[in-house]
Amino acid sequence: MTFEHGWITTPVTADMLRGHLEVEATAHGLLPHRLPARARRQIPDDQLAVAEAQPSGVRVVFRTRATAVELDTLPTKRVYQGFPPPPDGVYDLLVDGTPAAQATVTGGNVRTITDMFTQAFELTPGPPGTARFTDLPAGEKDVEIWLPHTEVTEVIALRTDAPVEPVPDSGRRVWLHHGSSISHGSNAASPAATWPALAAADGAVDLVNLGFSGSALLDPFTARAMRDTPADLISVKIGINVVNADVMRLRAFAPAVHGFLDTIREGHPRTPLLVVSPILCPVQEDTPGPLAPEFADGTLRFRATGDPAERAFGRLTLNVIRDELARIVAERAADDPHVHYLEGRDLYGEKDYAEFPLPDEIHPDPAGHRRIAENFARLAFGDGGAFAVTAA
Template sequence: MKTEHDTITTPVTADILRGHLDVEATAHGLLPHRLPARARRQIPDDQLAVAEAQPSGVRLVFRTRATTIELDTLPTKRIYRGFPAPADGVYDLLVDGRLAAQATVAGGNVRMITDMVTQSSELSEGPARTARFTGLPAGDKDVEIWLPHTEITELIALRTDAPVERAPDSGRRVWLHHGSSISHGSNATHPTATWPALAAALGGVELVNMGFGGGALLDPFTARAMRDTPADLISVKVGINIVNSDVMRLRAFAPAVHGFLDTLREGHPATPLLLVSAILCPVQEDTPGPLAPDFDGGTLRFRATGDPAERAAGRLTLNVIRDELARVVHQRAVDDPNLYYLDGRDLYGEGDYAEFPLPDEVHPDPAGHRRIGENFARLAFGDGRPFANVTG
């Protein structure tokens, strides 16, 4: 008979995962996905295929008395040729909602990006390793292990020194959010420090993060996935990827937004729905894309390559998009009283840029993520705001 001091292996199954939309059985274990299989079959590029498989916001959730927990995983890390390898992704372990321990996993597969523009890559296979957490508080507790937000992570085995049981439902509202690499967590140092994770903690909600690096492009398959995902609150943050990839002109943009919202409303007809524009990004405020990487001085920065004069011909900038989003929400207000608009510059604007500049001119640093998360919590979850928890 096993005692609490024996090592117990618990299968990693979908019922102890949260924040995912699908799981895939692999040769090694279980791979969480943030888009369902039907949507994944429609993805047109490798960048989005990689981004949706990076488990931003995905976590294991269980109840246990264990003081030592081990999680065997096979990570796939992304490295850009010619640049130093980034630090290993961080696993955040929370006990009863508070960050209690962190771990990293070295090794694993390496995806070498050989061209930043085309995102072409080469894959080198590596070994599985273990994230180990020791010295955890004794006694019954709810444990969450948030997976690295920028590493594809195949889950192999969970080992503990006490039995594991499924955690009861938290009873918290579910917030479904879609956005770009900033929502995905670019430049955040660990998974519970992305701005959506910070805002979710402050708002007391369960996060399902569909922020995809480079992938907030009003794709119909993303709208259908959100339509079919249970949620109490929904937000869509759109603008920066459409401008910096230069995929659309003004004539097509507003109808695409309407179509995206129409699809969401098929599954969530009265759910509070917040449409959010881009945060301040000076290089794209009035200059069309596409963006191009600039390595001048050995530091990666981005610059807009479009001609501002072409706005008259329908080229999009962030200011043009903000005006259109506000107009779309105003147009729909008669039929959709639960649709709201939030200007992204209220999350991160000129004052924030002066205090926490964008290191690469597009993505906020860790302090910027905290500022955005705090502002979103105040403007979305605060009293009288669209996501306020109204009872009675």
């Protein structure tokens, strides 16, 4: 800790971070990861390598009387060649659990995707920057800075106008969640406004979000990471990526789901385990993948390219996936009273789609994230839900 011109500089250490599985020391600071090194060595593509390093749900946590806070970071931003760059990622600052301020960091590295299909890219180095928050409430408080869910972020240092100290363990239950880009937070307004973050706030739990854009593919290394991560509540949202990547047929899907759940159960034999099927997605309800991106008038949309007739030969669609997940969970529940099933269209179904359409045909908008969070909190954390608090 150093003092300069009224500011106190504190290096960010691993014990100040929440929501990650591992921290990597870099030349600049700390890079939080959402998969451990053993799993990262087995990642087969750049899509997941980037997604797990984007810190969805990861936050810097400390206690302070400071009314001004600065966080130095080195972001790596992703842009698509030929299209305007997206807005800078948002940093959400919460005071005692309540959103209080937002900031962005300019500059940083730029990862330019030169081919949407192969994900080929060029990396242009850039300088670190600073997220600044001022006029915070006076008095001692717990502060959380949620890192951008859309940018790989190396955390360098924290500056405050009053000392900081660690926040003791909250004692709240830990919710470990795995899912696709929707769980990662695609199209959410900010990192604390992804549906898992909003649902965790409603459920008064601490979130560890293993939502990986394009990469909820029943990978064994992800299951092992979940097996080895302490948690009081576990959910897996399975299906959309398996369909839109067209990675397997029905014959392979059921054993893969069983194997994924079996691995989690090796480390969490009696933890409430909630299996969630896909939300409504009209383009893939009855049409197999693979999914193809389309750009029209500068807008990205997706369409399914498979033949619905091939469902008879084991090609997967969302309706096929839902039926199979319901069957698998019912089968397992005969021996495992702590496994539960949640129909994804109860989180976001036809009425929700009519009110909050999917802008790109796949991902909900910010209002859609709020609706999914509200429904999940009611169905999972509410009375009778898989995650409801029960009397000792």
